[in-house]
Amino acid sequence: xxxxxxxxxxxxxxxxxxxxxxxxxxxxxxxxxxxxxxxxxxxxxxxxxxxxxxxxxxxxxxxxxxxxxxxxxxxxxxxxxxxxxxxxxxxxxxxxxxxxxxxxxxxxxxxxxxxxxxxxxxxxxxxxxxxxxxxxxxxxxxxxxxxxxxxxxxxxxxxxxxxxxxxxxxxxxxxxxxxxxxxxxxxxxxxxxxxxxxxxxxxxxxxxxxxxxxxxxxxxxxxxxxxxxxxxxxxxxxxxxxxxxxxxxxxxxxxxxxxxxxxxxxxxxxxxxxxxxxxxxxxxxxxxxxxxxxxxxxxxxxxxxxxxxxxxxxxxxxxxxxxxxxxxxxxxxxxxxxxxxxxxxxxxxxxxxxxxxxxxxxxxxxxxxxxxxxxxxxxxxxxxxxxxxxxxxxxxxxxxxxxxxxxxxxxxxxxxxxxxxxxxxxxxxxxxxxxxxxxxxxxxxxxxxxxxxxxxxxxxxxxxxxxxxxxxxxxxxxxxxxxxxxxxxxxxxxxxxxxxx
Numbered sequence: 001x002x003x004x005x006x007x008x009x010x011x012x013x014x015x016x017x018x019x020x021x022x023x024x025x026x027x028x029x030x031x032x033x034x035x036x037x038x039x040x041x042x043x044x045x046x047x048x049x050x051x052x053x054x055x056x057x058x059x060x061x062x063x064x065x066x067x068x069x070x071x072x073x074x075x076x077x078x079x080x081x082x083x084x085x086x087x088x089x090x091x092x093x094x095x096x097x098x099x100x101x102x103x104x105x106x107x108x109x110x111x112x113x114x115x116x117x118x119x120x121x122x123x124x125x126x127x128x129x130x131x132x133x134x135x136x137x138x139x140x141x142x143x144x145x146x147x148x149x150x151x152x153x154x155x156x157x158x159x160x161x162x163x164x165x166x167x168x169x170x171x172x173x174x175x176x177x178x179x180x181x182x183x184x185x186x187x188x189x190x191x192x193x194x195x196x197x198x199x200x201x202x203x204x205x206x207x208x209x210x211x212x213x214x215x216x217x218x219x220x221x222x223x224x225x226x227x228x229x230x231x232x233x234x235x236x237x238x239x240x241x242x243x244x245x246x247x248x249x250x251x252x253x254x255x256x257x258x259x260x261x262x263x264x265x266x267x268x269x270x271x272x273x274x275x276x277x278x279x280x281x282x283x284x285x286x287x288x289x290x291x292x293x294x295x296x297x298x299x300x301x302x303x304x305x306x307x308x309x310x311x312x313x314x315x316x317x318x319x320x321x322x323x324x325x326x327x328x329x330x331x332x333x334x335x336x337x338x339x340x341x342x343x344x345x346x347x348x349x350x351x352x353x354x355x356x357x358x359x360x361x362x363x364x365x366x367x368x369x370x371x372x373x374x375x376x377x378x379x380x381x382x383x384x385x386x387x388x389x390x391x392x393x394x395x396x397x398x399x400x401x402x403x404x405x406x407x408x409x410x411x412x413x414x415x416x417x418x419x420x421x422x423x424x425x426x427x428x429x430x431x432x433x434x435x436x437x438x439x440x441x442x443x444x445x446x447x448x449x450x451x452x453x454x455x456x457x458x459x460x461x462x463x464x465x466x467x468x469x470x471x472x473x474x475x476x477x478x479x480x481x482x483x484x485x486x487x488x489x490x491x492x493x494x495x496x497x498x499x500x501x
Contacts, residue, residue, distance in 0.1 A: 172202020262346020411453025
């Protein structure tokens with residue numbers, strides 16, 4: 001029979017020498033696992049001797065425990081009667097007035113405001129945060145306001161059609177959900193809820209490598225023609241990435257791989273860092289607290305215990321990610337493990353867009369992105385990079401599909417990107433805020449608002465079809481002043497590429 005532990009007994013095991021945690025009412029000894037924990041040692045030590053379920057559940061897909069812990073790590077169960085009752089303050093923190101009807105929200109800013117009141121402080125900090133001074137995050141949105149539209153009149157626009165195609169698949173909207181991690185932090189429906197909302201509009205979804213649900217769960221109820229992509233962060237332990245690619249290859253709903261390149265290391269996200277604290281859910285004596293804070297320099301296996309803070313959710317998710325990818329090595333490795341089309345995400349300079357165009361047909365497209373301003377602050381918005389490509393190497397737009405993401409808050413933003421040659425426009429945070437505001441209905445409302453605004457904008461411009469949008473419908477003179485104006489390095493790149501092939 002399974003042993004039943006008293007909460008106070010579990011609380012004593014709260015150090016690097018002996019680390020126990022409670023998950024879903026079960027007691028686990030994770031001492032030997034800490035050194036290999038993808039989120040780092042600190043993330044576990046902060047919860048040593050505590051009930052970690054509330055922290056663990058929203059960010060780990062089912063099966064994670066079974067995949068990472070040996071059977072003998074399960075020690076028994078916790079006696080629920082020994083757990084402390086929530087205080088009045090804790091109860092009030094979990095209670096909210098509830099969101100208004102989603103149809104009462106008329107733009108994405110209002111949805112974000114409602115979500116901010118509904119989600120936990122930890123979820124808000126992770127979703128909202130961006131690097132350093134948030135300059136790039138703000139500029140991602142502001143740049144669209146500097147592009148002017150050029151409406152035409154006396155044109156029949158009664159049958160405006162938002163459908164388009166990407167990598168050979170038809171989609172109902174030119175708007176896709178970009179890879180946004182940890183959706184269940186904001187709402188239990190998680191990434192599967194986002195998929196349900198996308199199904200209603202024929203919209204495309206790129207599933208995050210760090211999704212809080214398994215890819216199988218997310219696509220389980222997808223429509224037969226629903227289009228998904230899978231985001232890949234290559235791991236230092238390549239076998240883990242190869243095993244995941246083998247799983248993805250079996251899922252017919254997933255049509256391509258998005259190799260993410262814009263964040264080889266995590267940016268400094270200060271709002272996320274400030275939220276990086278966890279209170280113990282089990283009673284701990286003052287001596288035990290002191291012991292926990294005076295953690296050993298090394299784990300039992302000799303692994304050093306970092307003295308700095310945990311780094312927030314964002315930094316923890318990047319643990320184990322490979323930061324030494326190259327054109328020469330990574331794409332051939334990827335070709336050995338999947339035949340799916342490759343989309344390269346995170347390009348921020350025309351030179352890299354040009355290089356990507358030299359790797360067709362394996363590489364089918366690129367996503368111009370600065371990781372939502374979460375990697376390098378003062379990096380250029382995607383629109384600036386798109387204009388840079390049009391200036392230096394416009395032929396890229398003929399060889400590859402170019403998508404953009406970052407800062408989109410209006411249908412007019414979507415149209416402006418499409419006019420410059422983007423095939424699809426991604427939203428990340430807005431999908432998470434929609435989920436946090438109203439679950440599936442909140443994401444549906446987010447897509448509905450953007451779709452309606454996009455359709456209205458196209459009709460007022462005098463355009464019936466997405467493919468008919470072009471540079472003639474916009475004025476980008478203000479933004480063009482900010483485009484890179486240095487010497488082109490394309491000639492040298494061509495020579496280097498030929499020498500390596």
